[in-house]
Amino acid sequence: MSVQRERYDCSALPKGWKREEVLRKTGLTSGKMDVYYYSPSGKKFRSKPQLARYLGDSVDLSSFDFRTGKVNPVLLRKNKKPRGTLFDYSRGMRNDASLVPPIRQTASIFKQPVTVIKTQPSSKVKLEIKHGLQEKPKQLFWEKRLQGLQAFDAQTEVMRHVDLPAALKAVGPNVEDQTVLQSLATALHLSPGPITGARTEAKQYLEKNPGVFVNPNQPLVAAVQIQDKDITQQEERVDFARQQLQEALKGLEP
DNA sequence: TGTCTCGGCGG
DNA sequence: CCGCCGAGACA
Numbered sequence: 001m002s003v004q005r006e007r008y009d010c011s012a013l014p015k016g017w018k019r020e021e022v023l024r025k026t027g028l029t030s031g032k033m034d035v036y037y038y039s040p041s042g043k044k045f046r047s048k049p050q051l052a053r054y055l056g057d058s059v060d061l062s063s064f065d066f067r068t069g070k071v072n073p074v075l076l077r078k079n080k081k082p083r084g085t086l087f088d089y090s091r092g093m094r095n096d097a098s099l100v101p102p103i104r105q106t107a108s109i110f111k112q113p114v115t116v117i118k119t120q121p122s123s124k125v126k127l128e129i130k131h132g133l134q135e136k137p138k139q140l141f142w143e144k145r146l147q148g149l150q151a152f153d154a155q156t157e158v159m160r161h162v163d164l165p166a167a168l169k170a171v172g173p174n175v176e177d178q179t180v181l182q183s184l185a186t187a188l189h190l191s192p193g194p195i196t197g198a199r200t201e202a203k204q205y206l207e208k209n210p211g212v213f214v215n216p217n218q219p220l221v222a223a224v225q226i227q228d229k230d231i232t233q234q235e236e237r238v239d240f241a242r243q244q245l246q247e248a249l250k251g252l253e254p
Numbered sequence: 255t256g257t258c259t260c261g262g263c264g265g
Numbered sequence: 266c267c268g269c270c271g272a273g274a275c276a
């Protein structure tokens with residue numbers, strides 16, 4: 001009497017997974033089809049979210065149509081990677097709040113971030129609402145939160161700390177060399193503008209009043225003067241690296 | 255207690 | 266309209 005109780009293989013899913021269709025026979029929703037999936041171990045799944053939670057990222061379900069059980073190349077076209085990109089650098093990246101500069105916190109009653117500017121003489125409060133890209137406020141010395149993080153290689157061995165070139169001097173209270181490096185690397189990675197380092201002419205005031213003398217958009221490193229000597233030195237390094245690469249490629253020839 | 259089934263909420 | 270899930274019915 002009860003129709004279609006059979007579970008069929010589902011080609012879009014790994015081996016062993018079964019798909020089942022159950023027709024509703026009575027009630028207001030009579031005629032509606034319910035679709036279920038069964039894992040190789042027999043666990044029943046009644047929705048795509050439930051399936052996705054179970055499979056994690058072992059199976060990409062972004063183009064999987066739960067209802068039909070097939071891969072649907074069209075329709076779910078939203079999550080397309082931009083073309084021309086060889087690697088998706090965001091894949092596998094940790095969503096680690098400690099690595100992200102502080103973002104603007106806004107009470108949920110507001111529709112968008114609001115900047116309050118107090119004008120000096122009149123002491124009148126002016127509201128400025130910005131549109132488009134918001135400038136993220138940065139906490140002073142926020143890079144110090146990177147302190148103590150260690151890099152691991154593929155074999156999960158801790159990588160040796162890198163020695164800082166003598167020309168790179170830390171700025172700020174109790175900033176270690178490794179923090180300078182982390183701060184610098186982060187700035188190169190995140191900052192849209194040039195990295196010049198912090199101003200140093202006011203170093204004696206800086207630790208007393210960082211709010212005035214520190215530019216939070218720059219890494220915690222003193223401004224560096226690039227000289228011709230540095231440029232030629234770097235050119236030599238690049239030259240050397242290219243030669244080594246050439247040698248290595250020769251070794252790969254058949 | 256576990257499974258089956260339909261209702262119904264919210265997108 | 267439909268995906269998803271709660272919960273009643275039933276064993």
